[in-house]
Amino acid sequence: MNGRTPRRVVVVGAGVVGLSCAWFLQKHGAEVTVLERSAVAAGASWGNAGYLVPAMVAPLAEPALLREGTRSLLTPGSPVSVSGRPSAATVAFLAGFARNATASRWRRGMAALAPLAADGLGAFDELAKGGVAAEVHERTVRIGFTAGQDTAGLEHELTAARTAGQDVSYRISAGHEAPFSDQITQILHLHGQRFLAPGAFLDALAASVRERGGEIVEGAHVRSIGFGPGGLQVDTWSGPPHKTDAVVLATGAWLPELARLLGVRVPVQAGRGYSCSVRLAEPLEGPVYLPGARVTLTPYGDRVRITGTMEIADRDAPFDGRRIDSILRSLRSLLDTEWDDVREPWAGSRPLTPDGLPVIGATKLPGVHVAGGHGMWGVTLGPVTGKLLADQIVSRTAALELGPFDPLRPRSLR
Numbered sequence: 001m002n003g004r005t006p007r008r009v010v011v012v013g014a015g016v017v018g019l020s021c022a023w024f025l026q027k028h029g030a031e032v033t034v035l036e037r038s039a040v041a042a043g044a045s046w047g048n049a050g051y052l053v054p055a056m057v058a059p060l061a062e063p064a065l066l067r068e069g070t071r072s073l074l075t076p077g078s079p080v081s082v083s084g085r086p087s088a089a090t091v092a093f094l095a096g097f098a099r100n101a102t103a104s105r106w107r108r109g110m111a112a113l114a115p116l117a118a119d120g121l122g123a124f125d126e127l128a129k130g131g132v133a134a135e136v137h138e139r140t141v142r143i144g145f146t147a148g149q150d151t152a153g154l155e156h157e158l159t160a161a162r163t164a165g166q167d168v169s170y171r172i173s174a175g176h177e178a179p180f181s182d183q184i185t186q187i188l189h190l191h192g193q194r195f196l197a198p199g200a201f202l203d204a205l206a207a208s209v210r211e212r213g214g215e216i217v218e219g220a221h222v223r224s225i226g227f228g229p230g231g232l233q234v235d236t237w238s239g240p241p242h243k244t245d246a247v248v249l250a251t252g253a254w255l256p257e258l259a260r261l262l263g264v265r266v267p268v269q270a271g272r273g274y275s276c277s278v279r280l281a282e283p284l285e286g287p288v289y290l291p292g293a294r295v296t297l298t299p300y301g302d303r304v305r306i307t308g309t310m311e312i313a314d315r316d317a318p319f320d321g322r323r324i325d326s327i328l329r330s331l332r333s334l335l336d337t338e339w340d341d342v343r344e345p346w347a348g349s350r351p352l353t354p355d356g357l358p359v360i361g362a363t364k365l366p367g368v369h370v371a372g373g374h375g376m377w378g379v380t381l382g383p384v385t386g387k388l389l390a391d392q393i394v395s396r397t398a399a400l401e402l403g404p405f406d407p408l409r410p411r412s413l414r
């Protein structure tokens with residue numbers, strides 16, 4: 001930026017985070033070009049569950065998951081697993097993850113995420129008011145627990161969200177309610193949350209960026225970001241260089257490829273998840289989550305999208321259809337309804353960090369910023385990330401809420 005407010009900004013990556021950054025930068029008058037190596041929503045932002053649930057935003061690394069994880073990591077087909085022979089980067093991620101799975105680290109992470117989560121839905125309202133024409137539905141999320149499971153862990157998270165200022169309201173009922181089977185003995189009804197169809201939402205966001213004069217170049221694979229003869233420059237593998245005043249790197253699980261060269265040492269590891277859509281015998285009013293199987297169901301037009309698995313794997317690992325079969329199998333005993341017409345099999349890579357905190361802010365290279373690493377909650381937190389980072393870039397004043405997400409944070413803090 002060299003002391004000036006940037007006029008031209010290049011955003012790399014057209015997922016929910018990159019497009020949100022682009023949209024909010026335009027609000028400040030910036031001319032935006034989005035460079036996407038494939039197509040809008042080609043990464044994790046398409047086939048996900050589409051939950052907008054700020055009340056459930058929490059670091060993934062917590063003591064219970066680590067205990068459960070070490071057991072299930074070794075079990076093929078379990079909801080959380082390490083796939084194939086782990087690379088050195090994966091081993092480093094898992095070591096960092098274990099380091100962060102303590103009660104005090106979890107509390108610290110929760111305190112950092114809470115202000116971001118609290119503003120999450122407000123940023124969606126701002127997009128809607130500004131012309132992003134996509135349906136966002138407000139509903140109660142129902143979370144079904146089996147006899148052996150305890151609601152205490154989730155209630156602890158919800159209390160922490162409430163303490164941090166979120167309006168969190170829930171009740172717990174006994175099971176015996178469609179679509180759950182008899183195995184579900186308790187249901188936590190989390191009120192006032194939202195959901196959307198992520199693909200349709202991303203299309204609407206991209207359309208709005210274009211309507212406001214932004215350019216989205218699909219098929220533009222960025223190879224480097226640096227200073228050329230005319231200043232800051234972004235190079236792709238195919239087209240001409242893009243001269244710019246500022247850059248936002250928002251490449252999801254692929255962040256390390258370019259971010260390491262910008263001094264960002266926070267490991268970003270792919271947590272692969274799978275989804276498909278089905279026709280369910282009974283209509284589904286709102287989202288359903290089954291923590292035992294780590295599977296979600298979300299209304300999706302007149303169908304239902306089902307998502308699940310957390311596979312610590314290569315971000316470009318080949319699609320493995322057995323994962324979808326295993327998700328559907330895990331539902332057989334938990335739901336008392338039939339489904340058919342399985343379509344749209346999909347896999348995507350959640351961008352996970354060891355401390356469960358995203359990386360949002362400036363890098364070592366002047367004028368170059370990163371936004372990503374939101375793990376399981378990039379849709380919920382994408383728009384608020386774009387809003388705060390755009391404010392920070394344009395005002396050139398550090399946003400307090402973004403402090404804990406410093407991309408250059410030292411190892412002792414992550």
Ligand SMILES: Cc1cc2nc3c(=O)[nH]c(=O)nc-3n(C[C@H](O)[C@H](O)[C@H](O)COP(=O)(O)OP(=O)(O)OC[C@H]3O[C@@H](n4cnc5c(N)ncnc54)[C@H](O)[C@@H]3O)c2cc1C
Nearest residue numbers: 013015017037043044045048049051222252273378379380
């Ligand atoms: C199964 C599953 C369920 C989920 N459910 C939810 C949910 O219910 N709610 C929620 O909030 N979150 C959910 N998530 C998480 C959420 O999907 C992600 O956190 C979010 O989509 C990440 O967005 P992003 O923009 O950072 O990355 P991405 O969407 O992955 O976008 C990154 C983009 O960068 C592009 N790119 C990469 N490298 C380059 C390059 N060199 N040059 C140009 N372009 C490049 C990629 O092609 C891609 O389009 C879920 C994820 C999964 C997998």
